[in-house]
Amino acid sequence: MKVGIVGATGYTGVQLVQILSRHENAEISFVTSQSYAGRQLAEVYPHLAGLDLVLTEYSPALLQRCDCLFIALPHGLSGPVVADAREQGVKVIDLGADFRLDDAGTYQQWYGSEHSHPQWLRQGVYGLPEINRAKIGNAQLVANPGCYPTTVLLALAPLADKGLVNPGSIIIDAKSGVSGAGRKVSLTTHYSEVNDSITAYGVASHRHTPEIEQELGKFFNAEVKVSFTPHLVPMTRGMLSTIYASLSKTVNEDELRAIYQDYYQGEPFVQLLSPGQWPKTKYCYGSNRCFLNLTVDQRTGRLILVSCIDNLVKGASGQAVQNFNILAGLPEDTGLAGMGMMP
Ligand SMILES: NC(=O)C1=CN([C@@H]2O[C@H](COP(=O)(O)OP(=O)(O)OC[C@H]3O[C@@H](n4cnc5c(N)ncnc54)[C@H](OP(=O)(O)O)[C@@H]3O)[C@@H](O)[C@H]2O)C=CC1
Ligand SMILES: CC(=O)N[C@@H](CCC(=O)OP(=O)(O)O)C(=O)O
Numbered sequence: 001m002k003v004g005i006v007g008a009t010g011y012t013g014v015q016l017v018q019i020l021s022r023h024e025n026a027e028i029s030f031v032t033s034q035s036y037a038g039r040q041l042a043e044v045y046p047h048l049a050g051l052d053l054v055l056t057e058y059s060p061a062l063l064q065r066c067d068c069l070f071i072a073l074p075h076g077l078s079g080p081v082v083a084d085a086r087e088q089g090v091k092v093i094d095l096g097a098d099f100r101l102d103d104a105g106t107y108q109q110w111y112g113s114e115h116s117h118p119q120w121l122r123q124g125v126y127g128l129p130e131i132n133r134a135k136i137g138n139a140q141l142v143a144n145p146g147c148y149p150t151t152v153l154l155a156l157a158p159l160a161d162k163g164l165v166n167p168g169s170i171i172i173d174a175k176s177g178v179s180g181a182g183r184k185v186s187l188t189t190h191y192s193e194v195n196d197s198i199t200a201y202g203v204a205s206h207r208h209t210p211e212i213e214q215e216l217g218k219f220f221n222a223e224v225k226v227s228f229t230p231h232l233v234p235m236t237r238g239m240l241s242t243i244y245a246s247l248s249k250t251v252n253e254d255e256l257r258a259i260y261q262d263y264y265q266g267e268p269f270v271q272l273l274s275p276g277q278w279p280k281t282k283y284c285y286g287s288n289r290c291f292l293n294l295t296v297d298q299r300t301g302r303l304i305l306v307s308c309i310d311n312l313v314k315g316a317s318g319q320a321v322q323n324f325n326i327l328a329g330l331p332e333d334t335g336l337a338g339m340g341m342m343p
Contacts, residue, residue, distance in 0.1 A: 001328050002029045002065060006058050006081055007072035009033040011183050012095050014045055015317035016070055021051055023321065023335030025328060029065040032058040060084040068327060070320055071095060074182070079116035082141060086120070091327055092141045093320045099124030099143035100211050110207045126215060127323040129332065130267055131157055136326045144323060145215075147315030148174050148208040148230060151241040153215050154270055154290045155307035158263035159256070160219035165245040165303065167216065167224040174241040175231045177281070180311045188232070195234050206230050238281025239315055240308040247303055253296050256303075260292065268333045269314060269322070279308040286310060287340040288318035288333075310340070 003020060007013045008031035020026045031041055033055040041055055042048040056062070058081065063069065069085050071078045071094045078098040085092045101107045104118035115121065125139035126132055131153065136142055145153070152172055159165045175198075181189045188194075188201070209228045216224040251259075257272065264270045270290045273279060279291040287310060294305045309315050318336055325332045 001025060001067045001324075002027050003068050003070060003324070004028075004030045004032070004062060004066035005070045005072060006032045007074075008041060008053075008055065009036055009044055009183070010072050011179050011312055012316040012320075013070075013072035014041075014048070015312045016072060016095075016320060017041065017048065017051070017053065019313075019317055019321050019335055025330055025334060026324070028053060030062050031055055032062070034058075060088070063088045063090050066090060068093065068324060070324075072317075075111065076113065076116075079120075082120060083117055086140065091139070093127065093144055093323050093327075094124070094141065095144045095316050095320055097143075097146060097207065097211070099141060100126060100145065101214060103214075106210050106214075110210050127319065128153055128215070129319070129322050129326060130154060130264070130270055131215075133326060136323055137329075139327065142320075142323045142327070144316065144320045146208045146211055147176065147180060147239050147309065147311040148172075148206075148228070148241065149211045149215065150315050150319065151239055151290065151307040151309055152212050152226075152228075152243060154309075155241065155243050155292055155294075155305040156216065156245070157219070158260050159245075159247075159303075160216055161263065162259065163220065164248055164251060164259075166248050167220045167222065169244075169246040170216070170224070170226040171244040172212070172226055172228045172241055173231070173243075174228065175233045175239065176311055177233065177235040177238045179236050180239065180315075181232075194232060198231055198233050200229050200231050202230055204229075235281065237285055237310050237312055238308065239311040240279060240281055240306065243305040243307070245303050245305075246301070247296070251296075253294070256294060256296070260294070269336075279306050281308050281310070282342050283340050284308055284310045284314065285341045286313065287338055288314045288322065288336045289340065290314050
């Protein structure tokens, strides 16, 4: 399949190029950039030396050259590109947040502006393959999930599916590496602000909250409210969420582990670790895997889940390629079989 990448110079865009340039069933037809149009991508990112891809400014005419389009633009910018692609019958995988929420009012409340193409909101299929595989296969527009929601939903899905957690009890304490904020320079992400330090941000206001609530709500068939606090930590890649919740009935740890083994049986990218072995972001550095573990605190009876991913791979570009594989009818791990990097 011929693919195009809009926003190829960003961190998720360049990660897409890295994965797709080695993908046996994808051919990159074009890569776009506003700031670097006319330059070789390998000039902007010398680690791609040897790859002959010239950056071009986006125009709708480019879409004739692809079967599937990846959009890796900052949120708020995907609408017109999605409209062009839909007009020309090109399938879209949007890595940004613009088509993840079902409701235009919720979008406006959390993103601070009116949605440019509300008519497309309900047609975007939420692209978390382990949960939504059947719908993704027929989608014209896949809304690739946010990185924090990916860690949280993969951790909670097996229990939410069985109604075993109390939906009002969920507290999420999450940490992200700085690449989660993208390549652009900002005061909050420059070296001397971030290094040797850790901070919470978006407290009680982060825009991934409604995304998590929306997708969890589908399991419970009811409105769900979660407490979600993200933190920025001084590392480049990686994301780890620790989730606390109360169980809706007494289930012992062995039974819980059996539920996870069953739910994720045959899933190449989700792995429950052995008892007492806790997820570490390095286990998934550069890979499309999510590592999970859980316990029940015997003193409080509370469930504790820990989940980690590489924010740029399972949290963005790897998951986007997993969705592409589903759309293309390919084995889901095509081009994604790599392991993480340790140490
Ligand atoms: N970073 C992460 O871990 C994750 C990111 N995402 C989402 O993926 C999307 C891309 O993120 P990321 O790669 O980190 O972002 P970056 O800031 O690293 O890259 C953004 C890209 O968009 C282009 N761009 C910026 N502004 C404009 C504009 N006004 N018009 C056209 N092109 C523009 C840039 O191109 P240029 O400057 O060359 O013109 C660049 O290629 C975002 O929606 C983000 O929220 C999702 C999950 C995880
Ligand atoms: C560290 C950091 O700043 N992370 C980003 C999340 C990246 C992401 O998943 O963003 P989208 O929802 O736009 O895809 C943030 O908190 O906004």
